[in-house]
Amino acid sequence: MPDDTTESTAATDQRRITELIADHPWVAHIRPGPDGVLLVTPRPSATAVLPTPGPLVREHLAHWAEVYEWVYETGEGRHADDLDLSGWRTSGTGEPLSAAHMRDWVDRTVELILAQRPRRLLELGCGTGLLAHRLHTRLDGYVGTDVTDVAVDRLRAAGLPRTAFVRAAAHEAESSAVRQAMEGVFGPGARPDCVLLNSVTQCFPNLLYLTAFLHHALAAVEDGGTVIIGDIRHSALLEDHFGRMERARDPEASDADITARVAAAVAADGELSFAPEAVREILAAHPRTVRMSVHARTMAEDSELTRYRYDLVLHVGPTAGAPDASEVRRLPWQGPGGEQLPAELRAALTSGPVVLHGIANALLTDAPDAVTPYDLRQVLTGMDAAVLLDPADPRMLAVAAPAHCATAAAHPPADALAGRLAHEPLPAFVRRRLPEVLRDHIRRTAPGTVPPRIVVDEASEASG
Structure with missing residues (x-):
C-alpha cells in the first residue's frame, strides 16, 4: 500500500500541474474530471476572431498555411506555370483530380467572374494563380494575396502585366501592404469593383x-461591384458526401455502421462548410445593400467539386437595371427530363423575368426527371440565363432568365430551409490542439513531470 509520503508527493504534483495549467494564458478555467482527467476551458480571447484573431485561431490558420506551403513547394500537380494543380485531390482516394476536370473547373469559374464585368479585381487566396493567369488580360488591374511565400514569389516572378501579389491572409485585406498594392495597380484612391475568394473558405x-x-x-468593394465567394462546401450535403465515401470503402457494411461512421466523419471534419442562408444572416446585419445569387457548379464530370460545392455572388450597393424580387415570377418546374427538356425549358424561360425552381439534381437524387447542372448549362447555351442552386434544398437546381434575375431565386420560404446551417472546424481543432499545447507547457516548465490526460471541457463548450 502507498505510504503517506507517496500520497503527499502525488497530491503536490497534482496541485503543481493544476497551477501550471491554470496560469497558462490560453486557459480560463480548470477542474478535475473522472479518472484523474483535467478538464480545461479556453479563454474567449484565445478563440476570438475580432478585433484580431486569438492564438488558437492563429494556430488554425497557420496549420493551413503550412499545408499549402508544403503542397506548393513539392509541386506534384504542376503541369505548367498557369496550370499548377498541386493539392487538388479527391477526398475519398487521395488521387489527383484529372487535369481535364480541373480545366473545366477553372473555365467555369472564370466564366462566372467575367459575367460580373469586373475591371479591378482583388483576389484573396490566389494560390498558384489558376485564375490570375486567365483573368489579368481581361482586367484593368488585378491584385492577388496568398498566405504562402512560394505562391506569391512564383506569381511575382511570372511578371504578369497589371498585377501585384502580396503575402496576406483573408483577414488582412485592409493591411497597408494590400492597400499599397491596390494603389499601385488600380491607381490612387481606386477601389476594386470585384473582391474574389475562391476555394478558400474551407x-x-x-x-x-x-x-x-x-x-x-x-x-x-465599390458601389455596383461584386464579392464572389467560390467553390464553397455545402454543409447540408456533408452526410451525403461522407456516406458515399464510406460506402465506397466498405460496400458490405451495414447501414447502421455506415451511419455511425458518417456521424464520426462529420464531427471530425477539419474544413468549414456552410449553407447560403448562413451568409444571408451575416448580410442582414450589414449596412450596405447586398443582393445574393447562389450558383451551381456546372462541370461535365461527376465529382465532389460538382456535387457538393456552389458559388455565391454578392451584388453590392445600388445596381442599375437590377430587378426587384417582386417583378420576377418564381415557378416550380414541372416539366420533363430527357429529350423533351431542352425545348420545354427554353420555352418556359422566354416568358419574361422568371425563376424556375425545384429541378431535381441527378448527381444527388434518383428522381425520374432529374438532370445534372451540366445538362442545364448545355440546354441554356446561347441564352441569357443562369444555373442556380435551389436555396431551399441543395439537392435541387433552379434556372433564372435573364441571368441578372438570379438574385430573386435566393429567397426561399423560411420553413423550407433544410439541413445544418454550417459545420465549423474550430471546436474540434481546439479540442485537439489545446491539450497538446498544455502538455508541452508542463514538460517545459516542470521537466520530468508526466502530464495527466487533459481534455477540453465539453460542458463549457455547450454553454458557450
Whole structure:
C-alpha cells in the first residue's frame, strides 16, 4: 500500500500541474474530471476572431498555411506555370483530380467572374494563380494575396502585366501592404469593383471568421461591384458526401455502421462548410445593400467539386437595371427530363423575368426527371440565363432568365430551409490542439513531470 509520503508527493504534483495549467494564458478555467482527467476551458480571447484573431485561431490558420506551403513547394500537380494543380485531390482516394476536370473547373469559374464585368479585381487566396493567369488580360488591374511565400514569389516572378501579389491572409485585406498594392495597380484612391475568394473558405475556422472577411470585402468593394465567394462546401450535403465515401470503402457494411461512421466523419471534419442562408444572416446585419445569387457548379464530370460545392455572388450597393424580387415570377418546374427538356425549358424561360425552381439534381437524387447542372448549362447555351442552386434544398437546381434575375431565386420560404446551417472546424481543432499545447507547457516548465490526460471541457463548450 502507498505510504503517506507517496500520497503527499502525488497530491503536490497534482496541485503543481493544476497551477501550471491554470496560469497558462490560453486557459480560463480548470477542474478535475473522472479518472484523474483535467478538464480545461479556453479563454474567449484565445478563440476570438475580432478585433484580431486569438492564438488558437492563429494556430488554425497557420496549420493551413503550412499545408499549402508544403503542397506548393513539392509541386506534384504542376503541369505548367498557369496550370499548377498541386493539392487538388479527391477526398475519398487521395488521387489527383484529372487535369481535364480541373480545366473545366477553372473555365467555369472564370466564366462566372467575367459575367460580373469586373475591371479591378482583388483576389484573396490566389494560390498558384489558376485564375490570375486567365483573368489579368481581361482586367484593368488585378491584385492577388496568398498566405504562402512560394505562391506569391512564383506569381511575382511570372511578371504578369497589371498585377501585384502580396503575402496576406483573408483577414488582412485592409493591411497597408494590400492597400499599397491596390494603389499601385488600380491607381490612387481606386477601389476594386470585384473582391474574389475562391476555394478558400474551407480553411476558415468558423462563421465568425467568414463574417470578418465579408465585412472587410464589403467595405472594400465599390458601389455596383461584386464579392464572389467560390467553390464553397455545402454543409447540408456533408452526410451525403461522407456516406458515399464510406460506402465506397466498405460496400458490405451495414447501414447502421455506415451511419455511425458518417456521424464520426462529420464531427471530425477539419474544413468549414456552410449553407447560403448562413451568409444571408451575416448580410442582414450589414449596412450596405447586398443582393445574393447562389450558383451551381456546372462541370461535365461527376465529382465532389460538382456535387457538393456552389458559388455565391454578392451584388453590392445600388445596381442599375437590377430587378426587384417582386417583378420576377418564381415557378416550380414541372416539366420533363430527357429529350423533351431542352425545348420545354427554353420555352418556359422566354416568358419574361422568371425563376424556375425545384429541378431535381441527378448527381444527388434518383428522381425520374432529374438532370445534372451540366445538362442545364448545355440546354441554356446561347441564352441569357443562369444555373442556380435551389436555396431551399441543395439537392435541387433552379434556372433564372435573364441571368441578372438570379438574385430573386435566393429567397426561399423560411420553413423550407433544410439541413445544418454550417459545420465549423474550430471546436474540434481546439479540442485537439489545446491539450497538446498544455502538455508541452508542463514538460517545459516542470521537466520530468508526466502530464495527466487533459481534455477540453465539453460542458463549457455547450454553454458557450
